[in-house]
Amino acid sequence: MYPALKEVVLLFLVSFALSFAIFPFYIRWQNKRKVGQKIKKEGPELHLHKENTPSGGGVVIVLITTLVVLLFSGTAGHSFLIPVFLGTLGFFGIGLIDDFLKTFYNHPWGIKARNKLFFQLLFSTLIMVLGKSVFPAQVGIPFSEKQFTLAPWSFLLYGIFLLTATTNAFNITDGLDGLAGGCGMLTMLFWGSFFLLKDLPQYAGFCFAISGSLMAFLYFNVWPAKIFMGDSGSLFVGALIAVAALLSGQSLLLVFSGIIYIVDTLSVIIQVLYFKLFKKRVFLMSPVHHHFELKGLKESAITARFWIVQALGCLLAFYGMGR
Numbered sequence: 001m002y003p004a005l006k007e008v009v010l011l012f013l014v015s016f017a018l019s020f021a022i023f024p025f026y027i028r029w030q031n032k033r034k035v036g037q038k039i040k041k042e043g044p045e046l047h048l049h050k051e052n053t054p055s056g057g058g059v060v061i062v063l064i065t066t067l068v069v070l071l072f073s074g075t076a077g078h079s080f081l082i083p084v085f086l087g088t089l090g091f092f093g094i095g096l097i098d099d100f101l102k103t104f105y106n107h108p109w110g111i112k113a114r115n116k117l118f119f120q121l122l123f124s125t126l127i128m129v130l131g132k133s134v135f136p137a138q139v140g141i142p143f144s145e146k147q148f149t150l151a152p153w154s155f156l157l158y159g160i161f162l163l164t165a166t167t168n169a170f171n172i173t174d175g176l177d178g179l180a181g182g183c184g185m186l187t188m189l190f191w192g193s194f195f196l197l198k199d200l201p202q203y204a205g206f207c208f209a210i211s212g213s214l215m216a217f218l219y220f221n222v223w224p225a226k227i228f229m230g231d232s233g234s235l236f237v238g239a240l241i242a243v244a245a246l247l248s249g250q251s252l253l254l255v256f257s258g259i260i261y262i263v264d265t266l267s268v269i270i271q272v273l274y275f276k277l278f279k280k281r282v283f284l285m286s287p288v289h290h291h292f293e294l295k296g297l298k299e300s301a302i303t304a305r306f307w308i309v310q311a312l313g314c315l316l317a318f319y320g321m322g323r
Helices: 002-032 045-050 058-076 079-087 089-104 113-130 152-173 179-197 201-221 230-248 251-257 259-278 288-294 299-319
Strands: 138-140 147-149
Touching: 002 058, 002 179, 002 201, 058 079, 058 089, 058 201, 058 230, 079 089, 079 113, 079 201, 079 230, 089 113, 089 230, 113 152, 113 230, 138 251, 152 179, 152 230, 152 251, 152 259, 179 201, 179 230, 179 251, 179 259, 179 299, 201 230, 230 251, 251 259, 251 299, 259 288, 259 299, 288 299
Parallel strands: none
Antiparallel strands: 138 147
16 A cells, blocks of 8 residues: 555645646736636625636646646556546536636626536536446445445436536535635545555546645635636536546445535525525525625635535545445
C-alpha cells in the first residue's frame, strides 16, 4: 500500500502545483477583459457585489486533471479508465457553454434547464456504456456486508440517475465562496482513500488528481472569492464524484460522503413542493445555505460549518464501508 500511497500523493501534488501556477494568470486574463460571472437578481442581494468576478474556474480544473491523468495513466495503471474519464468531459462541455453565455453574453441563467437536462442524460448514458467493463453491478448496503446485484438494464438506469442527480446536486451546492470546492475536495479525498484501502490504487489516482486541483482552486475561491468554479467545473466534478461512487460498488456511501449536496438539494425540493401546496416557504431562500445567509450568518462562517458537516459525513462513510 505504501508505494501506491506515494504514487497518488504525487498525483495530488503535481495537480495542485500546476493548478496553483495557472490560476493567477487565468484570473488576471479575465480581469483585464472585464468579464466574469453575472449574478442572478433572484438570488440574495448580498451577492450583487460579486458581479463580474472571474468565473469558469472549471476550465483550469479540467485542463490540469485531464493532463495529469493522461500523463500518469501508464505508471498509475488506470489507462483503462480513460474512456470513462473522457466521457465526463461531456459534462464539462455543457458547463463551458453555460459559463460562456453567462460571462460573455450577460445571460445569468445560461442554458435552458430542459436542454441542460437532456444533454446530462445523454452523457450519463455514454459514461455508463463506456464504463460497462469497469463498473461493478453490485450495490453494497452501508454498515453491513450485504449487497445486491442489479440486472444490466436496471444498473444502466441506476447509473444514469446517479450521474445526473449528483451533477445537479453538486451544482446546486456551488452557491457560496469556497463551499462546493471544499466539499468536493473532501468527497474526492474520501473516494481516493476508499480505493487505497480496497487496494485499488488505479482508481485512487484520478480521485487524488482532482482533489489536488480543487485544493489549488480553493485557495483562490475562499471568501472573498477571486474566481468562481462555474458550471464547467461543478458539472465535471459532480460527474467524477458519481463515477467514483459507481466504481466503488458501494455507491450508497455517497449519501454520507456527499451529505451537503443532498441537504442542499432536498431544501430546494422541500421549498418548491411546500410552496406549491401551501403557498408558503419553509426557508427564507433555497438552497438552505442562502437561508442561513438571510438569517444573518457570515458567508465564510456558513461555508466553514458546512465543511465540518461534510467532513463528518465522510468519516461516517468510512465507518459504513463493507469489507
